[in-house]
Amino acid sequence: MDEQVITGTTAAEIAASVRALHERGALRRGDALPPVRELAVQLQVNRNTAVAAYRLLAQAGVVVARGRAGTVIAGVEAVAQEGFAADSVLRDIGTGNPDPGRIPDLSAALARAVGRPVLYGEPVIDPALQARALSWVREDLPDHDLRITVTNGAVDAVERLLAQALLRDDAVALEDPCFLASIHTVRHGGYRAVAVPVDAEGMTVDGLRAALDAGVRAIICTPRAQNPTGATLSPARAAELRALLVEHPYVLVIEDDHFSMLSQRPYETLIGPGHQRYALVRSVSKFLGPDMCLAVAATDPETAERLAFRLSPGTTWVSHILQRLVLAQLSDASVLAEIAEAGRHYAERNADFAAQLTERGLPTEAGDGLNLWIDLPGEARIVAERLMRRGWLARTGDEFGLGERRAPSHQLRLTVHDLTPEETDRLLDDLADVAGPRP
Structure with missing residues (x-):
């Protein structure tokens, strides 16, 4: 043969x-x-x-x-990742990282996190953390019968939520442009990504309507500080999207409110009072540090039951030491004050940079979140290459796009909140110089 x-x-x-x-x-x-x-x-x-x-x-x-x-x-293709670029001598301005100087010190909380050993067969969620998490999410979803699940970060939560609800090749609505981790999670799970365009007010109504018509079984949405654009759902847009979802109550809506305690914008939701399948996911990595791999998922009761089957003691539960450590920090008034100050700091630094860039001829508005989304008159790839020659490593919008055939991006996503004054001035001048058309 x-x-x-x-x-x-x-x-x-x-x-x-x-x-x-x-x-x-x-x-x-x-x-x-x-x-x-x-x-x-x-x-x-x-x-x-x-x-x-x-x-x-x-x-x-x-x-x-x-x-x-x-x-x-098919093959295993290299994909873009968040964080610092490896082996680069350039000043990385595309990391998406929080400022390490704005992450609260763990020393005081460590002593409070140590307790008696937790053994097999005990509840996988610390009761005190469960109560704290429930009060946190009930402020924003008061009309829902919420259950709390603790996972190893937001990406772990989204992966588990999709796995308990979907089969391979099922369609999932994703924001376009989209958070890199969401793209990877859907791709690695074997699901089909359906792009929903995002504007300054969040997911577009026409885009979500088209996705629902295409038969999506789940929607992943970032209600505020959308990564990479910084968009936040407006009250009017959220109401329109909820009205659209009234006819689709069993489509799983996952809201990744990753910026939560740092956000300077009010929380709006796609999850209407009658919606049957939903999850509000809040991680602590942006304000307590990326190494604090913990998130809480507030879900409907049936989704919580399905998630419970995937959280067996001794294998996939979240360490109770980590749970106590997070609880100790979120119960400390001084830590909460530090988090609030960090949120104001990121907003002020981004707004100042956007204003100065606008004065230099590149109109930019600061959204919410750690990054700035900058519109360019030309292709972002060309601008990024010119910036590299001046010592900067930037991320283009192409990395965050969905679909195989796309027009070249005209956006950069920059992380500028940790630049020194000297670096800020130099980057502003370099951007203004290289972003415009050359003679």
């Missing part, structure tokens, strides 16, 4: 044959599979059988469909 020939008479046999060829190296990343009609003729099977085989392969992550380009063998 020719080692590169696909065989089989059923969808499962055909899919297994392609997987075997891939595992032996006869089919490699990027190799095109025969068109469905051609494969059906070759194997003397019904066309629907060939379609089902390719669907099984796509659900397993072995192939990807690229429209007119056909179906090709």
